[in-house]
Amino acid sequence: MKEKIYIYRAFERFWHWMQSLLIIFLGLTGFEIHGTISFFGYRNAVAYHNIAAYSFIVLIIFAIFWHFATGEWKQYLPTAKNLKAQINFYLFGIFKNAPHPTKRIVLSKLNPLQKLVYLGLKLLVIPVMVFSGLIYMNYRYPQEGGGVEGLNIGSIEPVALFHTAGAFLLLAFVIVHLYLITTGTTITSNLKAMVTGFEETENNEETERLKETENYNDNKQLSEVTNG
């Protein structure tokens, strides 16, 4: 029996797509500033990169608020359970049409690998990018008096190197992430879920069982489960 479950809420989808647009835009302008590509023109690239950066920070502030207000932050708590099974799935099972080892449900929509990678992004890569970026943008050359004394660091080099390293990690993430979209139940089911919020999935006992629990009923108003 197939069913559609509501898995990504409106803000979450909005956040995701805004974030993806901003990261791609920041990547394009950023690698132009780095001298790798040339597209917008250097001066525009710098101006656009800074605007996008501040927009991204605003988005992040809202996302953090949302994660704590809804309790969704718990989704990213790392777990060893099924971690090996998930790795095995991507390495072997996927080629044999084996079922996903972890079912996507409202309460646990991320598989253990996702939990790890996204937590890494949220706790390491994004903060490094935000803080090195803020220093980069607000950096003042060493000077006597005036300016922000705290930012009177001798050289922008270490900041720039962290920022560049982070950019490479993000780009690698985007490449793999884009590919993994196609590894859902069907080629497009992951993409559809992030667009509509609904994921079409095989019904299974766990979801049925969860339906009985209190938590699930709390979320039911939002998730409008439809049996197909």
Add this chain to the structure above:
Amino acid sequence: MKKIVISLTLFFFIIVFVISSLIPKEREESKLNLLKEKIAQKKAIVHHDHSRYDILKKKFNSPKEVTEACMTCHVEEAREVMKSNHWNWESPQYIKGRGVVYIGKKNAINNFCLGTEGNELACAKCHVGFGMTSSKTFNFKDSTNIDCLICHDNTETYAKAPEKGGAPVATLDLSFVAQNVGAPKRTNCGVCHFFGGGGNNVKHGDLEKSMFEPNKEIDVHMAAEGSNLTCVDCHITKEHNISGQMYSLASSNRNRVYCEECHTETPHEDGILNKHTLKVACQTCHIPIYAKVNATKTFWDWSTAAKLKNGKPYEEDDADGNHTYLSTKGSFKWGKKLKPEYIWFNGTASHYLAGDRIADTTQPLILNPLNGAYSDLDSKIIPVKVMITNQCFDPVYQILSLPKLFSPTPGEGAFWTDFNCLRALDVGMKEIGLPFSGKLSFIETKMNWPVNHMVSTKENSVKCNECHTQNHSRIAGVKGFYMPARDSNSIIETAGFGLILLSLLGVFVHGIVRIYSSYKLKKRG
């Protein structure tokens, strides 16, 4: 649902606020307009009419009589002139590691005509005085030796005679000139400063005859259709001390002229550009090229001088009419529309002075090293013209040797009349009071000439990616700091691009295997 709508709306408002606050404001234009207004008011000041004074209407028999007439009113001014570098041809300069030394045209060495000492009769054409046959014997205390008119003539008829130690041309109507004096015009400064080194634009590269009447493309400040500034509009002069100095002679960070005096330290509408001003001098971006109209000398080889054709000196010219060879001076290279070189500079310089032993003769000798570094808070990146010369050097004493070049009478050993190198060096060094071993060698010397004029329109200023680029950055040679786009860390680049390549490869291989295995699974049914 309500919460989401509210937070979404709030989010959009913040985005709009951020974007609108980052959009540049129209500030620059009004700031510039205020400046232009100020200039216009300054230009409206009418200068004192001297033609009504009887003392200036008489017939003057010698230029000194004019000076005496001037001094019937301008006593204090004469004293001021006698304190100036234009008069003294030297000033006390502090050189780090050396202390205070008196440097000026009297004793400085350059890599053009090398130095004035012993050649004053010719060189003093550009002295604000009369009768300098030698700086050793010239009476610097006699105020009647002052040449007021070379700077204050407003008729554009006054001219100095060549090789007469600063005396004017004999046929001038001095009375006419004396009645029409005023603040120095571009022509007054230009007759000397545009022709230094023996011809138009030989020395500076950014000061030459096209600057008499430049258009906006040549110099945005001096263009008649623009602000029409004269030299002394920027080189503010108080008590005959003209602000500004050249580091061919100067070494102290004082009496300089800064663009910031009018334009402030944050003249741009774009905050990112304003951040540059702490480390990048205005000239660096706003003078993309110099020698815009006529070529400037970039290379001089003294070692080829003294060749004669049928016992006579000769010259060779290039297509533009610039000398490429002179028997008197050697061979030259010229350059037009040149990109400057760039260097850290904190406003102080050092100098090679006559008699200094050259420690390392295998390297080019820099005659006026400019001090500065990224780590130095006072340093900025400035554009310079670098002049390279192959010049005489005494391999025994390891010092630069300076020949006697000019003498009106043949047989006195002057190189330009007798063409005998060793004799000219012998006489020349004797006049300076330094030893000469009799041996002649040549050494490559370099001089840094900061480029400060020929400011382009803002549309033509240096673009971001002329410096911020991995390939042929204008400031590729300016070290000591990390610059976005020019610099990167090879480890991070290799690891980064390696990671990207691996990701693409991994995704590609994984995808292929997936397609293949699903095809096989299907086939198996």
